[in-house]
Structures are given as C-alpha cells and as structure tokens.
Amino acid sequence: ETGVTQTPRHLVMGMTNKKSLKCEQHLGHNAMYWYKQSAKKPLELMFVYNFKEQTENNSVPSRFSPECPNSSHLFLHLHTLQPEDSALYLCASSPRTSGGGANVLTFGAGSRLTVL
Amino acid sequence: GQNIDQPTEMTATEGAIVQINCTYQTSGFNGLFWYQQHAGEAPTFLSYNVLDGLEEKGRFSSFLSRSKGYSYLLLKELQMKDSASYLCAVTDSNYQLIWGAGTKLIIKP
Numbered sequence: 001e002t003g004v005t006q007t008p009r010h011l012v013m014g015m016t017n018k019k020s021l022k023c024e025q026h027l028g029h030n031a032m033y034w035y036k037q038s039a040k041k042p043l044e045l046m047f048v049y050n051f052k053e054q055t056e057n058n059s060v061p062s063r064f065s066p067e068c069p070n071s072s073h074l075f076l077h078l079h080t081l082q083p084e085d086s087a088l089y090l091c092a093s094s095p096r097t098s099g100g101g102a103n104v105l106t107f108g109a110g111s112r113l114t115v116l
Numbered sequence: 117g118q119n120i121d122q123p124t125e126m127t128a129t130e131g132a133i134v135q136i137n138c139t140y141q142t143s144g145f146n147g148l149f150w151y152q153q154h155a156g157e158a159p160t161f162l163s164y165n166v167l168d169g170l171e172e173k174g175r176f177s178s179f180l181s182r183s184k185g186y187s188y189l190l191l192k193e194l195q196m197k198d199s200a201s202y203l204c205a206v207t208d209s210n211y212q213l214i215w216g217a218g219t220k221l222i223i224k225p
Contacts, residue, residue: 040124040217040218041217042120042214042215042216042217042218043203043205043215045212045213051200090158090159097211099211099213100146101147102147102149102164102166103158103211104149104161104164105151105161105209105213106158106161107151107158107159108158108161109156109157109158110158116123
C-alpha cells in the first residue's frame with residue numbers, strides 16, 4: 001500500500017465505549033498529525049508527532065489519547081466521548097514538522113466518527 | 117488572532133473559469149498552500165506559494181500577494197470532477213499551519 005491509510009473509515013460509538021483509530025503511512029515521513037474536521041470549520045490540529053515524539057498537544061481533552069509506536073503508525077484512543085466529538089478525524093504525515101520550503105502534508109481519507 | 121477567510125461556497129459552469137479567493141491575517145508568513153478535498157476523500161496538495169506572483173500548473177494557477185495578505189486559486193476549463201472543497205492554509209512564523217474553513221465549489225453542466 002502507498003500513502004496514508006486510516007481505519008476504520010466509519011465508527012459509531014456510545015459515550016461509554018472505548019475505541020481506537022489507526023493510521024499508517026508508507027511514505028518514509030518523520031512527522032504525523034491528527035486533525036479534527038467539522039463541517040464548515042477550519043481543520044483543527046490535535047496532535048503532532050516528530051520521530052515518534054509528541055511535539056504538540058493542542059489543548060485536546062484527555063478523552064482523546066494519542067499513541068505513536070514508530071514513525072509509520074499513529075493511533076488515537078477514544079474514551080468517554082461526547083456527541084460534540086462527532087466529526088471526521090484526519091491523519092496526515094509530512095517529511096518534517098517545521099523549517100522552510102513546502103512541507104506538504106499527505107492526508108488519509110479520514111475516520112468518520114459518530115458519538116451517540 | 118490568526119485568521120484565514122475564504123468564501124463558503126461558489127458555483128460555476130462546466131468549461132468556464134473560477135477564482136477562489138483567500139485572505140489571511142497571521143503572525144508572520146512562511147508560505148501558503150491550497151489543497152483540494154473531494155467529498156469523503158482525503159485533502160490533496162494542489163499548490164504552494166511563498167513568493168509574490170502566479171504559479172501555474174496546468175488548468176490550475178495560484179497567485180500570492182504578501183503585502184495584501186491575499187491569494188487566489190484560478191481554475192480554468194472547469195470539469196465536473198473539479199467539484200470539491202478547496203482549502204487555503206498559511207504557515208506562520210512558527211511554521212504552524214493556519215487553515216481556512218474551505219470553499220465548496222459546485223460545477224454545473
């Protein structure tokens with residue numbers, strides 16, 4: 001496989017459930033990201049990992065817990081979510097996290113999450 | 117605060133030309149990106165501008181004016197497959213990406 005792959009594509013969960021989103025990239029990139037996309041709103045950056053180390057947590061509630069076991073895999077563990085957490089969760093990767101030049105993000109197709 | 121403004125929705129006719137504008141107010145500037153996102157799909161990279169002027173890539177062109185905090189994406193010879201959302205994003209002085217809410221482009225036959 002190539003590019004960025006996210007699973008599952010769709011997830012419905014109750015507020016007391018525990019679930020996880022998975023992201024995998026085969027591009028040799030060093031940086032990985034979780035974004036939240038809600039209708040008619042800008043992409044919200046949640047977490048950034050650089051060489052497996054978390055470099056940014058954008059004031060995300062603790063009910064979202066990221067995990068990055070290596071530079072190719074990223075997880076988002078979900079626990080006791082709220083209905084307002086329903087959204088499209090996008091994973092992305094890039095060669096690096098900062099610096100000059102076009103640091104282009106490659107996105108996965110997203111996991112559509114519905115919290116009941 | 118930092119802000120990116122772009123129209124919420126635009127409609128154009130197949131075969132025509134459309135210009136999608138993006139204005140930004142950010143803490144510094146280190147480049148501007150345009151991404152395309154078809155419904156239910158991943159955003160994909162279209163263009164990157166860091167210097168003033170026009171960058172052309174086939175039917176798509178992107179323009180930047182740093183002094184005006186302004187960019188546009190120009191799509192020529194529109195095709196039905198160009199129906200998508202177009203996302204503008206600016207890299208600020210800390211290399212953080214600031215995103216607009218996207219412009220949904222509807223192409224009519």
